[in-house]
Amino acid sequence: MVSVIIETKNAEEALARTLASLVGAAVEGLVRDVIIVDHGSDDHTDRVADAAGCTFLENQPLLDAVRRARGEWLLFLEPGARLLDGWSEAARNHIEALPGPARFTRSKINRPRFLARVFGTNAPLSDGLLMSKRQAMALLKPGYGAEDLARGIAARRLKGEIVPASRA
Template sequence: MLSVLIETRNDEEGLARTLASLIGGAVEGVVRDVIVCDTGSTDQTHYVAEHAGCHYMAGGVADGIGQAKGDWLLLLEPGARLAEGWIEEVAAHTAKQTMPARFSRARANRVPFLARVFSGNRALAEGLVITKRQAAALAKSARSAEALARGLATRRLNAEIWVAPPK
């Protein structure tokens, strides 16, 4: 079972888009819980999370890891959307792997090579599937979900993600 963690700050619209892409996973029983870790929103992020049935908490992703019920975590940026087929791919990965994994960018969402090289690459842009144990160990020294995801060796999943637009 998978716990989804989304770290937010004034992301009500992006959060709604991300949560909509997770509905299939909840219906199939792959997504056990969704935790929205809010770092100081002043918009309606709280209401979006509550109306969608998420567990909302003030604080960073390190606090959310402790509340997660699943053995595996899926960390996403608000605004990211998982494409069809992600459920089967994540279920297969979590059944036989222990290595963290990231999604592949949707073809229409891919950035040209030079633009990737010269832009600030967001570590969570392609999401992160990681065991709760690994995430808890990394969270001791990471102040945010982005910091937790940075520099990890990961496997590439054969499932696509529409990356959240930069803020």
């Protein structure tokens, strides 16, 4: 049903945290496959991906990952982002009812303060992006990464919560 796509570079620990949050949805059958698009890591990102059973694409464009995805829906995440309990139900409900893109709700403890939300900038993928494969194929241009795809897309907010990747 859903293919998860994560772009990485030297993110072995962050990737492990993100993959751990996907296990329950994989067992439920929501997550069909996970594709890691690596951009020149020199750590053990490839080993983490292999141990988790992910497809590992090295130095390939995002479009190749989208084409290889087995799910009809794609979930783009940053390495280090963690989806909290209940996210899979929120994603499944969205997929069954609505055709457009969606983002997860920032967990209460990780929401920026009001002024930071109003005047600050958010990374385009900080809340994840769930969209149909058809939509992604239509919007992706050569050389685009997941952040380029997510930038400026109007998306519905899901009730499922996410803890964004830390920006250390």
